[in-house]
Amino acid sequence: MKITKAVIEMILIHAKKDAPIETCGFLMGPEGFITHSLEITNMEQRPDHFTFDPKEQFAAYRTVKELGIEIIGAYHSHPATPAQPSEEDIRLAFDPKLLYMIVSLADDVESVKAFYIRNGNVEEEPLIVDV
Numbered sequence: 238m239k240i241t242k243a244v245i246e247m248i249l250i251h252a253k254k255d256a257p258i259e260t261c262g263f264l265m266g267p268e269g270f271i272t273h274s275l276e277i278t279n280m281e282q283r284p285d286h287f288t289f290d291p292k293e294q295f296a297a298y299r300t301v302k303e304l305g306i307e308i309i310g311a312y313h314s315h316p317a318t319p320a321q322p323s324e325e326d327i328r329l330a331f332d333p334k335l336l337y338m339i340v341s342l343a344d345d346v347e348s349v350k351a352f353y354i355r356n357g358n359v360e361e362e363p364l365i366v367d368v
């Protein structure tokens with residue numbers, strides 16, 4: 238999956254701003270290329286879990302329709318754990334077409350990874366940074 242450097246930078250800024258609470262949002266763009274991110278309020282305000290604000294989620298679907306782009310994925314942060322889907326992330330992954338991106342701030346080492354999660358199977362999707 239291609240992604241702009243600007244989107245990765247935005248997500249890292251968002252994750253650091255919200256830490257130690259998990260941050261979350263959508264990844265959008267034309268097919269196969271993430272060019273936008275959109276912060277969504279984490280209703281849970283917890284360091285180990287997130288739930289999208291349903292009103293903002295609905296608005297995001299409307300926005301992509303207006304812009305003629307797609308929701309390609311969803312991101313969230315792991316403020317203190319590695320960039321790997323947790324058991325709960327795998328259990329709650331509801332959409333096999335959605336790319337699940339995880340931003341880890343653990344041990345002061347930033348890492349960003351993306352996965353497809355289908356029927357409990359996790360498959361890492363390489364991210365190709367395109368300016």
Ligand SMILES: [Zn+2]
Binds near residue numbers: 313322
């Ligand atoms: Zn997680």
